[in-house]
Amino acid sequence: MKRNLVFYLVIALLLSFSVLPVHAKTSWIANSVWPPNNLQTIALEKFAAKVKEATGGELEINVSSGGALGYKGPELLKVVRDGLVPVSDMLISGVAGDAPIFQVVTVPFLCRDFEELKMLIDIARPYFDEQAAKWNQKILYISPWPGAGLWTTKKVTSVEDMQGLKTRTYDKNGALVVEATGGTPYALPFSEVYSSLATGLIDSVITSTPTAVDAKFWEVLKYYQPLNITIATNMVNVNLRAFNRLDAATQEKVLKAAAELEQELWDNIAVLDKEKESISNKNGIETVKVSGELMDALTEVTMGIRNDYLEGAPQEAKAIVAEFLEKVGR
Structure with missing residues (x-):
């Protein structure tokens, strides 16, 4: 009888150990609307690798690129806020509707180069x-x-040449x-740009050199005018509830990885721009030199846009531009 009792006690003890909670690794999905070879997706993949290494694999970020999750861009503040994905990159000006x-980052002809953009x-x-924070999220890093x-499809050397263009804007x-x-x-x-060019719905696009390479614009377009109309920026945000579930040490490692990557991205952006332009040129795109006269004319014709924006902008945006x-x- 005693032997049977001991046996059952041992079995009960073993069973109790088997149901003890086991420390589980944390896994996040990171959404990217950009294709796998786009600089922003590559950066997000690099960030995920940095985080995995820094945390010894305790936090794993799996990147879903090319808009595979079904999110197109303007709604991404809501998507991250609601925890539909814990992490997402997003075009900063693209979510200005919410x-x-x-919107202040792409006021036309406000920033003239990358140095000024970084200052802004x-x-x-x-x-x-x-x-x-008001949208229940935290910015991990900002990349240019x-x-x-x-x-x-036609060469543009004056404002008059731009009249009648059917242009995709972001x-x-x-x-x-x-x-x-x-x-x-x-x-x-972005996913509809190439087909729209091929069918003639549009005949021009405002975008950056990496995006042009991603879309193989040389198959449907002929000229590139480096007008520097705006210089956009991307941000990668994490849902605050997801971030706050991490212990303090892991949070610190995530933020350190983000800061290191952000610095690297800003250091390399000018070189990347020239590399992507060169790829376009080698495939048949002609870069059209932009004259001072054209830039002066564009600055003049868009002055009302800048003034109208500042008149109706949030006080914080006005303070940013003034400084x-x-x-x-x-």
Whole structure:
């Protein structure tokens, strides 16, 4: 009898150990609307690798690229807020419909080069962090795009040449520039750009060199005008509830990996821009030199856009632009 009792006690003890909670690794899905070879997707993959290494595999981020999860872009603040995905990259100006302060990064012809863009982002970052928190998320890192030029079927050397263009734009400011120069803007997701060019729905695109390479624009377009209409930026955000479930040490490692990657991306963006332009040229795209006269004319014709934006912009955006213009002496 005693022997049987001991036997059952041992079995019960073993069973109790078998149901003890086991420490589980954390796995996040990271959404990217960009194709696998796009610089933003590559950066997100690199971030995931950095995090995995830093945490010894305790936090694993699996990147889903090319918009495979079904999200096209403008709704991504809501998507991350609601935890539909814990992590997503997003075009900052692309989500300005939900948070108007984010439109400040693509005010036309505000930033003239990457150095000025970095200055603008550094000024804006505290305001952006505050806005992200209101949307139940945290900005992990901000990465630049090369400047947005105009890719066309016909050569553009004057504002008059831009009249009548049917141009794909990626945000409100780009659309306003097209309208100001006498064209028609089309707000199309990236996944629909190539087919729209091939069918003649549009005949031009405002975008950066990496995006042009991704889309193989040389198959449907002929010219690239590096107008630097705007210089866009991307941000990678994490749902706050997901982030706060991490222990403090893991959070610190994630933020450290993000800061390191962000610095690397800004250091390399100018070189990447030239590399992507060269690829386009080798495949048949002609880069059209932009004259000072054209830039002066574009600055003049878009002055109303900048003034109208500042008149209706959130106070925080006005403060960002004022501080930026003071620093660059304009």
